[in-house]
Amino acid sequence: MAGTGAGGNDVQWCFSQVKGAIDDDVAEADIISTVEFNHSGELLATGDKGGRVVIFQQETENKCQPLSRSEYNVYSTFQSHEPEFDYLKSLEIEEKINKIRWLPQKNAAQFLLSTNDKTIKLWKISERDKRPEGYNLKEEDGRYRDSTTITTLRVPVFRPMDLMVEASPRRIFANAHTYHINSISVNSDNETYLSADDLRINLWHLEITDRSFNIVDIKPANMEDLTEVITAAEFHPHQCNTFVYSSSKGTIRLCDMRASALCDRHSKLFEEPEDPSNRSFFSEIISSISDVKFSHSGRYMMTRDYLSVKIWDLNMENRPVETYQVHEYLRSKLCSLYENDCIFDKFECCWNGNDSVVMTGSYNNFFRMLDRSQRRDVTLEASRESSKPRQVLKPRRVCAGGKRKKDEISVDSLDFNKKILHTAWHPQENIIAVATTNNLYIFQEKVN
């Protein structure tokens, strides 16, 4: 049952929970900027524009009701990054959390990396459920006892206390990026990770904050020659020497760190050929890759550009093996999408646990589930109207033009301010987290 077989369509998705305020007046700080499950799926982290991280924990299933699905409740929240101003360069450094990546769990504590545009931080989240009591020199409330009244000695003992979850910054990786960090990715070796900005990718050791190695540098000698920037980067899930990075021109480069210290020359270049006469003003902008994700198997990678999702076989560079249209009806709206800047929105994408279904967001709080194995797709909506407990989500349809059928919504009625940019899929189960502007929706597979 856990994520196997059931695809995007045989699975019926139900509303489970929604987090966040209902009011329409959204404070900028509350805009969700990243969502990420940890490796077991027990924890779900969100980051927002205000630099805050909120972590939810899956409740252990209620033994009285074995069929009821467990819920995610707040586990910890902390201020990860604060706004800064670089006085030397007169540059604002936003506190917005661009990415969160969890480290695999090694001991009782949990660790995650969170990053804004310039600084990456390693956070330790630990539980405290007992405290020492029975000190000789102090009262329980901390006041010191009058030493003349102490006539006996006792050994302090640990006694249970209400669970306290503490987050503390263990490492701060700063001053290594001139440009804005778009990605972080933990290596399968669990010792190193990469951080990528618009022009460079750096390799760090998790224990060492005072230096990092530059492994990719695409900055041209003359900035007027600049033609493309790095948009995303990720380490291979199993091969610790391999990583990929995507560009604003729609290409993906796979690099092998064994080949050289500076991986400016790719080992593989993934690019779908295009007839130059078919290019329009918008071609390059809509081909810019906003996200790249390896499959869990490590055999494939998925890229998201403005209108489509592509699956690439790492063994085939000249074209993707699968291409899925996310919202093709927007192609006839590119002019207005350019004018309102929506054409530059960066949508993410994610795989389900067994790589059979992929998911990505769209506008009007719609999101798309693309079932690779069954060659079917569905459009669902995250809305307060469909948020009764265990309410099954109804498929949505967009009418591109011509006669609008009942239950369809026309392209011109779509709300382009309601974007789903960030989604995450539980690593094993059919549980998904979908972020609207300021709300986090959790949907689960219908249990009969």
Next chain:
Amino acid sequence: SEALFGEAEPETKMISMEKAEEAKLKAKYPNLGSKPGGSDFLRKRLQKGKYFDSGDYNMAKATKNKQLPVASVEKTEITGDHIPTPQDLPQRKPSLVASKLAV
């Protein structure tokens, strides 16, 4: 008609749609350069967050938060009599409020 899963519109139709949109855009903005995604555009992207100086930045933040930097006026002070020190100026750092997701 709605594009089906895995089946894009035929490429010729895609391109003609894009070119039609391009024509619309050029009609509105005749001075638009022909090479978007080129170096000017990218360089502007790399400059995100750049201000003229810290004063420019603080003014922008003040306007955004709809707060004007008003130093508290003490009745004993006479304008011009007191050179302000950093401690006198109001902190305009936004107060750290908990996320509404954590309620």
